[in-house]
Amino acid sequence: MNIIDEIGILAISTRLQRLSEQLRKDGAQIYSYFNIDFEPKWFPVIYTLHVKEMLSVVEIANEIGYSHPSTISLLKELEKEKIISSKKDKQDERKRLIILTAKGKELVSKMQPVWSIMTITLNEITNTQNNLLRAIEEAEQNLTRQGFLQRAIDIKSKG
Amino acid sequence: MNIIDEIGILAISTRLQRLSEQLRKDGAQIYSYFNIDFEPKWFPVIYTLHVKEMLSVVEIANEIGYSHPSTISLLKELEKEKIISSKKDKQDERKRLIILTAKGKELVSKMQPVWSIMTITLNEITNTQNNLLRAIEEAEQNLTRQGFLQRAIDIKSKG
DNA sequence: CAAAACTATGTAGTTAACTACATATATACA
DNA sequence: TGTATATATGTAGTTAACTACATAGTTTTG
Known part of the structure; x- marks a missing residue:
């Protein structure tokens, strides 16, 4: 046991961060093990679009709780991967509306069984006293x- | 299990990270409110040196659970701030031994009452059901x- | 006892988030 | 109705962690 584990509450921010990072890395390994080409950081965006169908950039940012520039950079990656596509809103020309492509929807259905397994597994890990x-x-x-x-x-x- | 619960646990890495980040930012505000020139990210290193007195770079990295390059970059900042100092280990010339300077020790005693307040506060926030x-x-x-x-x-x- | 393996430190470059600023469009109000 | 304000998106630069690689010194071993 190292000092950070011993100090307890004062180091809680560090502890949260470390656990988050570990779960993210393990998540990446799981996608890879199941032969799915997907990065854990994409999850919030993809899951949101899976549920809400069509949203603007800022709406997604608000849904996932990220800043809009972070969201834009995720969307750029996902557009390059052809997992999402976007078009101008005709009613409001400032807005860009984002949807899942056919490839994106296919990816989601491929991931759903893995998400179920992850859900069970994460509950095993975190549903303690x-x-x-x-x-x-x-x-x-x-x-x-x-x-x-x-x-x-x-x-x-x-x- | 419904969709909301499912996304709940599936997004736990993101949630952990967000909470960590918020506490870190709030922590910075508290130091600043108490007129202490200190960044929360320095805490693990300083606390470790406060307890263990003298350690090598890798020993510190292990104690705080960071990679050694991250630790080196924290140590560089702290050395620039004259909060720590370092010297070669005479027994093992590969090692650099790190200690708190007088300024560093003074800073620690100035921070201790703030750490007490933070401990109480963090317990209020996190000691829930x-x-x-x-x-x-x-x-x-x-x-x-x-x-x-x-x-x-x-x-x-x-x- | 010299070569190989290991350990400690350091550097370079990457990543994934952020803030601050810039620009275009839409809305509100004097 | 035209100017001020607000909103949506985008860009640039920062930050704080990381991995991969490089080098110097120490230890092990054939």
């Missing part, structure tokens, strides 16, 4: 109620 | 027992 997904949701809710900085200021003035 | 730190530890333990890929392969062959 303290459920990781619930824990994230609860922490995010607390942060929404009152931010980290404001809480720290309050504790200082009280303590 | 499902404790986030425990949840991370439990998930990491499960991954150590058997990796994500191997679990996925097992489920495929069973299912």
